Amino acid sequence: MAEADCVAFLRETVVPEMRADPDCERRPDAEPPTYRWLNGRYPGFVKHLQREFDASPADFYREHVLDGADDDGYDWGLPEGEAAERTRERLDAHLDELRYRGHPETTIRPYRARLKKYVRLYCDLHGPDLLDGLRDESRRAEEIDRAFTVSKVLDRTLQTPAARRKYVEDVRRFYRELVDAGYIAYNPMRRMETRLGLDVPEWDNPSLSEDDVAELWRATADRRERLLVVGLCGWGLRPSELAALHVRQVVLDPDEDDYPYLDFRDGDRKNGPGTVSMLAGADVLDARLDAVAERDGWTGYVFPSATADAGHVHVDTLRRWFAALVERTGVTVRGEAPTPKYGRRFWYSLYGEAVVDVAERFTPVAEAQGSADASVVLENYLSEADRRMHLRTVMSDSLSGLFA
Structure with a gap:
């Protein structure tokens, strides 16, 4: 929930x-x-x-x-006065706009409660006028520091990284919409996760290393095992997604000059519809499809099952296959046998390395633009398509070397 x-x-x-x-x-x-x-x-x-x-x-x-029982005349906890009234009007207008777009009250009330906590803290620390300084570019550094001070107080009162990030995201959203509407000139929460250290995960989930993946790959005995390693470690699929993979989701020959990809529809994935690029290993999937398509009564699943009601193998079967491969190679992570989710974590760790690699490539450009951080160039001077292209190229090079 x-x-x-x-x-x-x-x-x-x-x-x-x-x-x-x-x-x-x-x-x-x-x-x-x-x-x-x-x-x-x-x-x-x-x-x-x-x-x-x-x-x-x-x-x-x-x-x-x-706190949200009475929607009319909501008490934002602001003091009396013209400055506080201007802030209150913007907050109320923002929520009215969300309702106009169709957001339900069950979503607005918790969002409003988080905004209220931030606003009350800001007023306690800096006074009731939340917006005046944000209209003046010359006060940008001062206002960003003020927002940072409030965020640090919130950061100390919230116990989980997820809760801290949620407050930052919600307050940034409020400011962003005021920027879009022309009420303020800039968003003081734009890179607040970085200043608070929230963009660095606090958890420590072990993953397979490149050497581990290479060893598993060398030990594969057939197409099924090769696809198991590629799907988990090369595409970052969840074990359940790989077990239920169907030919209708496979696009091996895209219309444009692009990588082959998997097309997940609504209901296929935990986080909704989307695509997964096969930056390496598409030939493994192609060979697997050729093999299973010759079976009598094939219904399109990449890992079909004649006994399962779903028509494909259960995720536990896939886990047993992976465990058998791990046992055969003797691969361990921190002294324990890795499970399929370690392959998905490997994909994410490799992606993180690719982001750093691309950022380092643009360090000279950042310096020429007077930026101390290359990520500023990636965000402000490259289109989304260009950023994606650079990241996919680096990932493809790394993965292709593993699954040669």
């Missing part, structure tokens, strides 16, 4: 139960349910709030249900 889903669950399920239960002892429009009452009915929900949002049920309820 995402944050908006949790809010909807409280409003649509928990609140009616609180009203109907004589043992609740709490009025839902005035105070949150007791921990004992809510945990007794929905212990998984309580744990989810604590684990995913670092919030106690009471705090989450107060912020998202009680």
Whole structure:
């Protein structure tokens, strides 16, 4: 459940139960349910709030249900005065525009609560006029530092990297839309993740190394195993996506001068529709399709199964294949046998190296433009298509060497 889903669950399920239960002892429009009452009915929900949002049920309820109960004349916690009123008008107008676009209240309320926390902190630290300095380019450095100061306070009060990034993203969105509408000249949150260190993952997920992948590749005995290694390590697919891969998703001969790719439709992937470029190993998939297409009753799956109801092998079968290959090679990561997800992590680590490689190529250009950071050139002087082309070229070179 995402944050908006949790809010909807409280409003649509928990609140009616609180009203109907004589043992609740709490009025839902005035105070949150007791921990004992809510945990007794929905212990998984309580744990989810604590684990995913670092919030106690009471705090989450107060912020998202009680704080957003009255949409008319919402209290942003701003002081009195003309400067505060100008800020309040922009905040209210921004939310009205989101409603006009069709955003539901279950999405707007938690978003509004995060904006409110930022705005109140800003007012406490710097005064009530959130926008005046953002209209004056000469005050850019000062205002960016002010936003950074507020963000640092938020950063210390939020417990997870995901929650910290969410606040930065939401506040940046508010400022970005004011820039687009012409109310302010620049966005002080533009590169705030970098200043806060949020663009560097705090977790440590081990992955296969290039030597590990090369060893697995050399040990493959047939087309099936070769496709297993290429799909996980060369395309970064999830094990479930590879197990369910279908010929309808395969584009080996794209219309334009482009790499072959996999076309995932809505419902095919955890994060929705999209494409995955096969920067190396497309010939492995082509050979596998030639082999399975000759089977009687083939239904189009790359890893077909005559016994499974889905028509393709179960993801656990794919994991067993991978485990057998790992055991045969003796590859370990930190003393343990890697699983298929280690291959997907390898792809992401290789992509990160490609980003650094491309940025370093443009260091002379950055210096010529007077920029201390080559990433500024990548963001401001290259089109999205050019950035993508450079990254894919570097990735293709690295992967092609592994899967030769």
